[in-house]
Amino acid sequence: MIKKDVILLILTPEQQALLDGAKGETMAKVVKTLVMYGDAFGAERMVPVTSQCGHTVISFGLKAIQPVYELYDQLIDAGLTAGQKFSADPRPLDPNVPSSLLEDIVFKKIMYTHQEQYEEQLKKLGILGDDDYTCTCYLDQVGNKPKEGDVLSWAESSAVVYANSVLGARCNRNSGIIELMGSIAGFVPEFGLVTDEGRKATWVVEVKCSKKPEAQLLGSAIGMKVMEEVPYVKGLDKWIGTELDEATCSYLKDFGAATASNGAVGLFHIDHLTPEAKKQGTKLIQKDAKVYVIDDEELARVKAGYPIIWKNPDAKPQLCFVGCPHLTVTQIKSWCDQIENKLRENGLNQVTVPTVFTASPAVIREIEQSVYASKLKTYGIVLSYICPLMYMNNPLCKKKAVITCSNKLRTYTSARFYTEEEILTIITSKGARL
């Protein structure tokens, strides 16, 4: 147990009372957890969580993490539901996604045996609704979109980096469980990305590419270089503009997810584009900031360095995932249009690799009300709310030749990365090859 004299953080009388047990032993442990968390990072005080909703990264009823559900039972039994409603990451299972009989057995009998039970827990703890399972909770269709300056208690690296960078909210890269405790207490320790100083850039990234760099590849290169630090990116506005329209936000969603998963980036600034960069410009850059220049050669070098961990590197792709993080409406329509053109060019009716597009239930609903729903079906594409990462987190998938244009999925699983253009070529060619 932590010693009292180690605590540097000053609590308000109300917070101190909670720590002393005014609302029971379980609440005292919640506050103690947050105090120790803040203390580890030199926080001097707690700040109120000001966003309307939280977001949790734990969306899966995985047998292996039984102690987490037991802890959540303690919270529920103590009446500690979240002070704010929250959304959760995507569900790990969807019967529409192709899987073998053996995979079904592994998913349902070995891995995700606690799914139903856990979703019941989430209802008691305060999940927004049955459909609020997505890593892109901040999209308009989903509605959990923080305002600029809001303090959040979120976890899910891609959502945190987006909220910080594109929306101008303030959130640290919290772990699962801790984020829920912040939502329950209604306050979080003030350190890191919650502070002005912690949001200053310690890297300047100069983009000097001859064409628009692929979001997931550029993000990967930057993430691997800067790790957990804050990059200020110059030269990208030349390719993606200076307005946060839907296409640009979609780009930054994928870019950010790659910086967060290939490194540990929680915040980036894009010159002339993201909210703080627009207001403060290069004043956001610390004096001793390091410089990283990215050109076409550097991106090619980064891509060539990805390990191919398929048993047979020449295997024909068996499955393709597009949408990690979940796709936006704009992205689904764009992919659909491009696939339509390519299939026509190649004299094909359907994609030649089983392909799954993933998106939030709310985005799927919007697509289902458009002509694109029937187009996707015609081309043989499955539109699913699943988390591809959860789907692939099992030993059987290591033997499966899965391709993706997601650098997050590549990082955490055996999926092989191709650029969006390469994916398009592969899934619309007769031999399913480049």
Place this chain on the structure above:
Amino acid sequence: MKQFQGRVIVPGTCTAEALVSRGGFNTLASYQMALMFGDKQVKCGDQNNADIYKKPMLGKALCLPMTIGSTTGGMVLYTACAMGKQPACMLFSMPIDSLAASGAILGDVWTDAVMPVVDSLGDEFLQTVQTGMTVTVGENGLVTVEEASAE
């Protein structure tokens, strides 16, 4: 014998055999298979970490720069603590990252596991310590590295 002064994140003392990850320790990738399939030795499942891949982590002094990867990392570490499958201690050369801190603190507050955690031990610590060496953690964050194995 060499000594390194770090900062105490979770107090405690222990002596254990070092297991050294020179690169970032991916908590989810390292633990997920061992937790899922009940591996008694808790062997590291991260194929991208050549230093410790397939090596038992249970009861070792895990020496690392920082943790990396999914924000489920803290939850995974908490789960390992709750199941008694945690390392003997975690010793960071760098200031601790938010995910590792979460896991270590959750383990300390919500389980009976004993896992001292010390950070900011410096680059020289990680250059000195080798897998198999004996590491002793003192109450005040003083870490002693000896060449002889603990066994």
